[in-house]
Amino acid sequence: MTVTDTNSWTGIRTELLRRIHDRIWQPGERIPHEADLAEEFGCARTTVNRALRDLAESGLVVRKRRAGTRVALNPPQRATLTIPIIREEVEALGRKYRHSLLERDLRPLPPMLHGAFQVSLGADVLFLKTLHFADDRPYAFEERYINLEAAPTAREETFARISANEWLVHNAPYSHGDISLFALNADETLSRKLDTTPGTALFAIERITWAGGVPITHVRLIFAPGYRMRTEI
Structure with a gap:
């Protein structure tokens, strides 16, 4: 420690x-x-x-x-999910990892997230789009909002050398999170990014992490065809 x-x-x-x-x-x-x-x-x-x-x-x-x-003698049994570092996940498969930062800017939080990801009124959040690769093939497409009140040093980080996924795991400890797992069909934009055909079924995750009552980040990760999530219980 x-x-x-x-x-x-x-x-x-x-x-x-x-x-x-x-x-x-x-x-x-x-x-x-x-x-x-x-x-x-x-x-x-x-x-x-x-x-x-x-x-x-x-x-x-x-x-x-x-x-x-x-x-506690009999603690409640709760499922836990450790946030994976995508680089480590790819390297554990024996494949070479890299990421490409597609977009980075400050912007207001979109209205659709106001209810679930509450930040100070009028405050900008950091928005990022990142494409993760395994052996130079698309692995996952990421859209992320970072609350700069919870992670202020993210404002100065370019995220070119290290992905926001890995940076946040190391620099913004979380107390709890909300996660949704779902499937969606690739549209034209996603099919180009993930090198697949329109209409292909894709696995997606939406996650919000918190430090106490303060939201840290909202991320949507969409994985290329063939992805499998593994965890331990």
């Missing part, structure tokens, strides 16, 4: 979650006091408190006044 990680409650939450999942802290075991964790991580006690509150809301720990915080 890096010093940067401990500056945010989400980074501390990730480390506490790792200790629970790796059974460093066993079910039912009392975990260290907030003050002790704050000293360990070199942060304010309120930062640790925020991380523990989030874990309690998820049912992973039980907090009782004067009794401290314990790892």
